[in-house]
Amino acid sequence: MLTTSTTSDPAVIIGAGPIGLAAAAHLYERDLPFIVLESGPAAGAAITGWGHTRLFSPWQHNLDSAAQRLLEASGWTAPDADTLPTGHELREQYLEPLAQLPQLAESIRYDARVTAVSRAGVDKTRTARREETPFLVRIETTDGHSEDVLASAVIDASGTWSTPNPLGQAGLLAPGERQALAAGRITPPLPDVQGRDRERVAGKRVMVTGTGHSAANTLLDLAELDAATTIIWAARTADLTRVYGGGEQDELAARGALGTRLRTLVDTGRIEVLTSFTITHFTGEDALTVHAVTPDGEREVSVDVLVPATGFRPELGMLSELRLSLDLAVEAPAQLGPLIDPEFHSCGSVEPHGERVLAHPEKNFYIVGMKSYGRAPTFLMATGYEQVRSIAAALAGDRDAADAVHLELPETGVCTTDLGGSCDAPAPAADACCSSPQLIELSAG
Incomplete structure (x- = not known):
């Protein structure tokens, strides 16, 4: 017997990195229930691997609009807009305060690794009443136990940091x-x-x-x-x-x-x-x-x-029971693939895109953030923020807002990276004679 999805089923967000928490903030503003499942022990856990590095872009380009509104309403003060933060500063001054807000904190589960996403009682081959059936998200906890969570929608913001390309x-x-x-x-x-x-x-x-x-x-x-x-x-x-x-x-x-x-x-x-x-x-x-x-x-x-430093690729095994449409080359959503092909596009020349471009045949399932770019190395953090804003609007039934995508990205002739799919990977300070921390833009979805 199939389980019928209801409006009480939350949207499940996979990953509590910058893009995952931004998705949570936008869903909160839309009054939509959600759960964030993070495999690590804290928000932005993957960033600990590169926290010593510094972002390419200043704070003004690294904050999601909905997240910033929630933070400022709590009395938080944004860092200096023109300063380039390190990964540790991104976590400590932005992601951790955001994750600790009462509007989000009660809906975030840590040490919960998603191992599979399917439909409750329905495998990939079943079509009848598929769209009415809730998603089944299977998680594994640190003690080795498995648990299933039902969801009305799934937003996969798990990134690519854990799946580097092989050297051979x-x-x-x-x-x-x-x-x-x-x-x-x-x-x-x-x-x-x-x-x-x-x-x-x-x-x-x-x-x-x-x-x-x-x-x-x-x-x-x-x-x-x-x-x-x-x-x-x-x-x-x-x-x-x-x-x-x-x-x-x-x-x-x-x-x-x-x-x-x-x-x-x-x-x-x-x-x-x-x-x-x-x-x-x-x-x-x-x-x-x-x-x-x-x-x-x-x-x-x-x-x-x-x-x-040979790049990363998306982990798609956990999505094998879903009906996905992926670009054959870069493994991004099929409509997005041609827009981000690194042979033709830098991160600054990628067209704004939202829910329609990211949609799959599996209704209400989305891959966002760096994972949405598959193997293409042209992702910018601001791109992910606009992705989840559009998706939240679509899930709320606000089609006009979902389709009104706007994004201004800095053009560059050096838009090649190997850091988890992020186009703002490390770079030195402008003064080449001086020692400085590396510069990076995000490595977790």
């Missing part, structure tokens, strides 16, 4: 990659090479892979360590021009400075570059031997540690 060719793990990870020869994404992880890299022979902002910033931070630290930059591409990017033409000045400083370090020889370098497998115990193919044939490079 053809989108696959390279032979020996798991063993190198287990041995600590391969670091997690975006290590804190000037702080927490300094001992792992200082004075060592370090290889950084990838051609996005995360790779660039790790390279920049490594270059500020002592001269005994040998830095190798390995890239699959033959041309690094796009990585060096827009320079002074970037409307986010901190982001534009990234390529200029990186090019200088390469030109002076501080960073050794290996282009057209495709990793095939790993060997070695005392040191890591990276095996690759290049235009000149096979090559072996021995390093002490490798820093991966």
Whole structure:
């Protein structure tokens, strides 16, 4: 017997990052019931992995409108609009106060990992009364128990931080990659090479892979360590021009400075570059031997540690019982895919989009935030805020507001990243002569 969805069933939001909490704020303003399910122990838990970094964009571009209204009504004062916050500051000064508001706090569950989303009593093959049947969201708690939650709608803002791309060719793990990870020869994404992880890299022979902002910033931070630290930059591409990017033409000045400083370090020889370098497998115990193919044939490079910065991909396994329409290439919602294809669009040239573009054949199910961009590396935080505003309006029956999407994004010539799908990945301060924290824009949905 099918269970019929009722208006009392809440909307379930997966993830209590910036986009997930923004969705909660907009649903609250629309007087719609909701539950936020966060796999970590606190709001923005994934940000702890890169909290040492600094955002590209100032506070004025990092606050959702509904969230800001709720916070200011409680007496909260927004940080200086022109200041660039670190990830830790984003959590401490914005996400944590937002999650602690009584309007949201009672509806947030922590340490609740979503493992599957389906329809109650209905698998993917069943059509009859499907849209009337509530969603079934299965969660796993830290003690290993499972629990099912019924929902009238599901907004997946879980991000991509937990599913990095493999280092091997053809989108696959390279032979020996798991063993190198287990041995600590391969670091997690975006290590804190000037702080927490300094001992792992200082004075060592370090290889950084990838051609996005995360790779660039790790390279920049490594270059500020002592001269005994040998830095190798390995890239699959033959041309690094796009990585060096827009320079002074970037409307986010901190982001534009990234390529200029990186090019200088390469030109002076501080960073050794290996282009057209495709990793095939790993060997070695005392040191890591990276095996690759290049235009000149096979090559072996021995390093002490490798820093991966090759991007992320969406985790879609938990959605396998839903009827989704995804772009074949980037795994974004099908209508969104062509709008964000990184071969044709920078993050500043992506068209505003809302509920209609994000909709799937599975009514009232949405993927938002960085996960909505799939494998495309062009996401901006402001984009996610407009996504969830439009979706909340649609769920409330306000079609005009849902369709009235407005978004002004800073154009850039350096819109390539590998940081969890976020286009505002780390960058250095505009003053290239001075040491500064990395700059990043969001890594959790």
